[in-house]
Amino acid sequence: MGDAGLWVAVLTGxxxxxxxxxxxxxxxxxxxxxxxxxxATQEEARRRETRRASYLAFIEQAHLMGVEYRKTPPLLEIEDPEHRRLRLEEHRERLREVFGPFRHRCQVVALDGPSMTVDAGHRVFVTSRTVYMTLGDIAAGICEPSAYFQAIDDYWTSMSEFVEAVRQEGA
Structure with a gap:
């Protein structure tokens, strides 16, 4: 019986x-x-915050472009074609300076965002380039100053679409 107790103890242990x-x-x-x-939750929160920061920086840069664009209408009213051309070329030079950070922010959005937001950001980029090119065409006498207003309307429409894409993404 002693052996049985030992086995029970060993088995229990x-x-x-x-x-x-x-x-x-x-x-x-x-x-x-x-x-x-x-x-994973922390990584997703960090990714979302990074994306949100890139969107805000892009919107800020787009509005800085808009500040420069708002300086355009008085230049378009200059009657003398040569004087208007010179002033528009100076204006385009300032736009190029602001465009660098804008382009950089657009590229960051393209890295961080989903396709719907990236596409909307690209449209803002393209319409901004269209505004710039239109100003060059106006300076060169290729098109009328009224072409600027359609180009700038397209720019602001694309900005609204970008903001809406960001809102729909939920960033």
Whole structure:
């Protein structure tokens, strides 16, 4: 009977060790899973915040372009074609200076955003280029000053579409 008691004690002890090991392993796996979920959640939050910051920076740069565009109408009213050409060329030079940071922000949006937002940002970029090229055509006498107003309307429409795309994305 002494041997039977020893076997029961060994079996009970072994069962307790195995149960402890299984429980410990389960807790370890649960903790690992919880850590992975927390890390993924943090990464998604960081990614969302980065995307939001890039969108805000792009919108800010687009509005800085708009500040320069608002200086255009008085230049278009200049009667003397040569004087208007010179002033428009000076204006286009200022636009090129503002365009660099604008282009950079557009490229960041293209890296960070989903396709709908990237496409909307690209349209803003294209319409901004159209405004610039239209001003060059007006300066060269290729088109009438009224062409500017259609180009600038397209620019602001594309900006509104970009903001709406960002809003729909939920960033």
């Amino acid at each position: 072994g069962t307790a060790v195995i149960a402890s090991w299984v429980t410990s392993r389960g807790h370890t796996q649960a903790a690992r899973l919880q850590a992975e979920v927390a890390a």
